[in-house]
Amino acid sequence: MIGHFLFRGLDRGVVVALTVILAIGVLVPAANLLLPPGHPLHVPTYLVTLFGKYATYATLALALDLVWGYCGILSLGHGAFFALGGYAMGMYLMRQIGSRGVYGNPLLPDFMVFLNWKELPWYWLGFDRFGFAALMVVLVPGLLAFVFGWFAFRSRVTGVYLSIITQALTYALLLAFFRNDMGFGGNNGLTDFKDIVGFPVQAAGTRAALFFLSCLLVAASLLLAAGIVKSKFGKVLIAIRDAESRTRFIGYRVATYKTVVFTVSGVLAGLAGALYVPQVGIINPSEFAPANSIEAVIWVAVGGRGTLTGAIVGAVAVNWGKTWFTGALPEFWLFALGGLFVVVTLFLPKGIVGTIAEIRAKRTAAAAAAPKPAPAE
Amino acid sequence: MPIIRRLARALGLILVLFYALPAAAQDISGALAKLAADSYADTAAAVVDLAGSGHPRAAVIVAALQDGRLEFDRASKAVVLRTASGVVDAATGAAIAPVPGSLSPVRVNNRVRTALAAAMGALTLMSPDPAKRREAADAVFKSRDQAALPTLEAAIAKEADGRIRAALQAARAAVILTRPDASDDARVDAAGSIRERGDQDAVALLRSLPSDTPKRVRDAAETAAKAVETDLALWSSAQNALYGVSLGSVLLLAAIGLAITFGVMGIINMAHGEMVMLGAYTTFVVQELIRTRMPGLFDWSLAIALPLAFLVSGGVGVLIERTIIRFLYGRPLETLLATWGLSLILQQAVRTVFGANNREVGAPSFMSGSIEFGPLAITWGRLWIVVFALAVFLGLILVLKKTPAGLQMRAVTQNRAMASAMGIRTPFVDALTFGLGCGIAGIAGVALSQIDNVSPNLGQSYIIDSFMVVVFGGVGNLWGTLVGALTLGVVNKFLEPFAGAVLGKILVLVFIILFIQKRPRGLFALKGRAVDA
Numbered sequence A: 001m002i003g004h005f006l007f008r009g010l011d012r013g014v015v016v017a018l019t020v021i022l023a024i025g026v027l028v029p030a031a032n033l034l035l036p037p038g039h040p041l042h043v044p045t046y047l048v049t050l051f052g053k054y055a056t057y058a059t060l061a062l063a064l065d066l067v068w069g070y071c072g073i074l075s076l077g078h079g080a081f082f083a084l085g086g087y088a089m090g091m092y093l094m095r096q097i098g099s100r101g102v103y104g105n106p107l108l109p110d111f112m113v114f115l116n117w118k119e120l121p122w123y124w125l126g127f128d129r130f131g132f133a134a135l136m137v138v139l140v141p142g143l144l145a146f147v148f149g150w151f152a153f154r155s156r157v158t159g160v161y162l163s164i165i166t167q168a169l170t171y172a173l174l175l176a177f178f179r180n181d182m183g184f185g186g187n188n189g190l191t192d193f194k195d196i197v198g199f200p201v202q203a204a205g206t207r208a209a210l211f212f213l214s215c216l217l218v219a220a221s222l223l224l225a226a227g228i229v230k231s232k233f234g235k236v237l238i239a240i241r242d243a244e245s246r247t248r249f250i251g252y253r254v255a256t257y258k259t260v261v262f263t264v265s266g267v268l269a270g271l272a273g274a275l276y277v278p279q280v281g282i283i284n285p286s287e288f289a290p291a292n293s294i295e296a297v298i299w300v301a302v303g304g305r306g307t308l309t310g311a312i313v314g315a316v317a318v319n320w321g322k323t324w325f326t327g328a329l330p331e332f333w334l335f336a337l338g339g340l341f342v343v344v345t346l347f348l349p350k351g352i353v354g355t356i357a358e359i360r361a362k363r364t365a366a367a368a369a370a371p372k373p374a375p376a377e
Numbered sequence B: 001m002p003i004i005r006r007l008a009r010a011l012g013l014i015l016v017l018f019y020a021l022p023a024a025a026q027d028i029s030g031a032l033a034k035l036a037a038d039s040y041a042d043t044a045a046a047v048v049d050l051a052g053s054g055h056p057r058a059a060v061i062v063a064a065l066q067d068g069r070l071e072f073d074r075a076s077k078a079v080v081l082r083t084a085s086g087v088v089d090a091a092t093g094a095a096i097a098p099v100p101g102s103l104s105p106v107r108v109n110n111r112v113r114t115a116l117a118a119a120m121g122a123l124t125l126m127s128p129d130p131a132k133r134r135e136a137a138d139a140v141f142k143s144r145d146q147a148a149l150p151t152l153e154a155a156i157a158k159e160a161d162g163r164i165r166a167a168l169q170a171a172r173a174a175v176i177l178t179r180p181d182a183s184d185d186a187r188v189d190a191a192g193s194i195r196e197r198g199d200q201d202a203v204a205l206l207r208s209l210p211s212d213t214p215k216r217v218r219d220a221a222e223t224a225a226k227a228v229e230t231d232l233a234l235w236s237s238a239q240n241a242l243y244g245v246s247l248g249s250v251l252l253l254a255a256i257g258l259a260i261t262f263g264v265m266g267i268i269n270m271a272h273g274e275m276v277m278l279g280a281y282t283t284f285v286v287q288e289l290i291r292t293r294m295p296g297l298f299d300w301s302l303a304i305a306l307p308l309a310f311l312v313s314g315g316v317g318v319l320i321e322r323t324i325i326r327f328l329y330g331r332p333l334e335t336l337l338a339t340w341g342l343s344l345i346l347q348q349a350v351r352t353v354f355g356a357n358n359r360e361v362g363a364p365s366f367m368s369g370s371i372e373f374g375p376l377a378i379t380w381g382r383l384w385i386v387v388f389a390l391a392v393f394l395g396l397i398l399v400l401k402k403t404p405a406g407l408q409m410r411a412v413t414q415n416r417a418m419a420s421a422m423g424i425r426t427p428f429v430d431a432l433t434f435g436l437g438c439g440i441a442g443i444a445g446v447a448l449s450q451i452d453n454v455s456p457n458l459g460q461s462y463i464i465d466s467f468m469v470v471v472f473g474g475v476g477n478l479w480g481t482l483v484g485a486l487t488l489g490v491v492n493k494f495l496e497p498f499a500g501a502v503l504g505k506i507l508v509l510v511f512i513i514l515f516i517q518k519r520p521r522g523l524f525a526l527k528g529r530a531v532d533a
Helices: A002-009 A012-033 A045-071 A078-100 A110-114 A130-154 A159-178 A204-230 A232-242 A244-250 A254-280 A290-303 A308-328 A330-347 A351-369 B002-020 B029-035 B040-053 B058-067 B110-125 B130-143 B146-158 B162-177 B184-197 B200-207 B215-264 B272-293 B295-323 B332-354 B380-402 B404-414 B416-421 B426-448 B460-473 B478-499 B501-518
Strands: B070-073 B079-082 B087-089 B103-105 B370-373 B376-379
Touching (some): A012 A045, A012 A204, A045 A078, A045 A232, A045 A254, A045 A290, A078 A130, A078 A254, A130 A159, A130 A254, A159 B332, A159 B501, A204 A232, A204 A308, A232 A254, A244 A254, A290 A308, A308 A330, B029 B040, B040 B058, B058 B110, B110 B130, B110 B146, B130 B162, B162 B200, B184 B200, B184 B215, B215 B272, B215 B376, B215 B380, B215 B426, B215 B460, B272 B332, B272 B460, B332 B460, B376 B380, B380 B404, B380 B426, B380 B478, B404 B426, B416 B426, B460 B501, B478 B501
Antiparallel strands (some): B070 B079, B079 B087
């Protein structure tokens, strides 16, 4: 049955995307590690890290597309799940520093020594083990998404109201994580990482492995999302998106469906954040900024919401643009980004991938319709 | 301490003289002659004379003597002050040149020093400057200097200003209360007088009595301390409520335009904060022009900026509505994204034109300074913003309820098709309504420029709060916005003492998130058919 799903159940687009992502995931690290620096096809390590960052953004976009594109839940707070996953990973990485910190305290991270704390807060316990940290990467964002979704969807908070309270959620977390007494490093966040599962974070080999894992995560998320969308569960999600009341009247428990998909999406975002942090080397409260979450929404909108490959295309395209703009014309980046929001909503409501698919569908329809008059002669 | 008593008697006598014969008492030549006599007894007497003289130079001379800068000419018996640049005549302050050769300092011993300390206290307690008198009274209240009692009594008799008199009496009561040889009755009375003072220092003093104090006095002090604490709690609640109303009025100003665009029209305008920012920058530009062209008009700058800010923000609003939002009616989530993009563009545009730094916006003279209610001090700026917010709110209600344009706006939002059939140009009304909401945001910007940093990020700090207020109050209901803003403001300020400013804000956000679960349509929800439209 799994084989059937893998080979027949998937769209051609998804299969192509999976192949491309996995190919990139293998080829880029290979070009970085195996080819000498002078080689024309050599990929420098900073590019590997940059692409790895894009890959985690792509996963975040996929997670967002799953709830927005297929269930009509516009979350303006997905950055919160991403950042929570990142913090869980960051806490593990902080504990790995051990006595190599500036103050050389074997147990306490530097910022706690600086704040004159005497012992580790209870919620930092266990983060010295990778397994526990990995569990938290899944559990913390997942639990928050579940609890938030449970309350919001059961009381039928929909549309813009939901968008606004998701924004309030991430804003509240932003303020909370800025506080020094929260024990997450205040506005400096967590940084200066040394090791991840025994490998130095800065090393090219580790970077390449992280990049491969990020690509693997995108591929796995894509597969999972495609599976969800194709299943009966996914059909109900689309029904909820298009006519929520009607779906409810038919007898589906709308709130349960929404909560489940929201939780899955939160977990995916958290995983993306966990891979983001070791590659970028820092996690601080600004990741919770509402602006970041809305930026993720525009990735999905540019790529095409309701198309899974579109989310990936959009995330990579917009961030590529951002990297280029902030390097070449820094003061114009916000004009470009703002313009993108306006232009996409006005002229490209289906995004790049959606529009291409539409054009192709029209052409096929025209080709199918055109020969008909001929036999009548 | 007999010396003190004697001094006090002398002081009292001199004060009586001072009241009776001001012209005569102002004469300090006798005191100066005693200073030049080069005997400790005469010097001490001279200090007492000076303290009671009320002469404008008395404090300067006493201070100079304390610092060892007072000298006299053995030959001419003239008393002079040594300053950084030379010597001046003690009585007149006129410079003396050339400096006489036979100068020697006026010597002091412990007896003179005691007299000096009392004289300094008396001179500040009776200083012509009311602020100094009050400061001196508070200093005595805190030091409980037993020696100051006679001076205090003299000062109380003379004091005309009611507040300073109260401060002096509290200081006197503090001295008596802590004086073991005073009678119990006097000390109980003193506890009562200290209760009048009613602040944290009073509580500390009342609680600090040593354990060998008679029980009756201690009980009286304890009762008084409890009463003061009750008063203080009341005042602190009043302060929280007042600051809460102030914060609420800021929220109201920021949210009121949104109550029109989001509440009445249903447009999610994420660029609302930028309309506020445009208003603030309009104020800045107006003030800059006034400063360079006609500085005399500065007090009018806000009044001039108000209509301009309304026009600028309103104009930009109409432009946005005509070029972007009208294509997105019925698609609220798309509107949200497009207006967010607009807000980024507007921020960057302002940053490009005016720079990323904070801009200085001055306060006109009627908005600076503060007024006091009991122990509370409220700045005029805050007070004006409360008044202004309410005025804008009422003005908006009037526009919507009493003008033809308002009637058309309400008609279009309630039933677009019917309004159109009645001959109302609905697209025109849409643009007008959106422009009105944005224009009011611009007006809010003028007021907020007085209390916030005018920077390109000004709007962003208000946008989430504004949405919270509108959603909390209930969409489509202006009164809900008023109640929502004031409630959130007051709740925030009452949480702050317990939770701190940031945590208080987080708690309010969480509270609103939970509240929306319970009442998804806000405090004052619209009922009936319009709800799902």
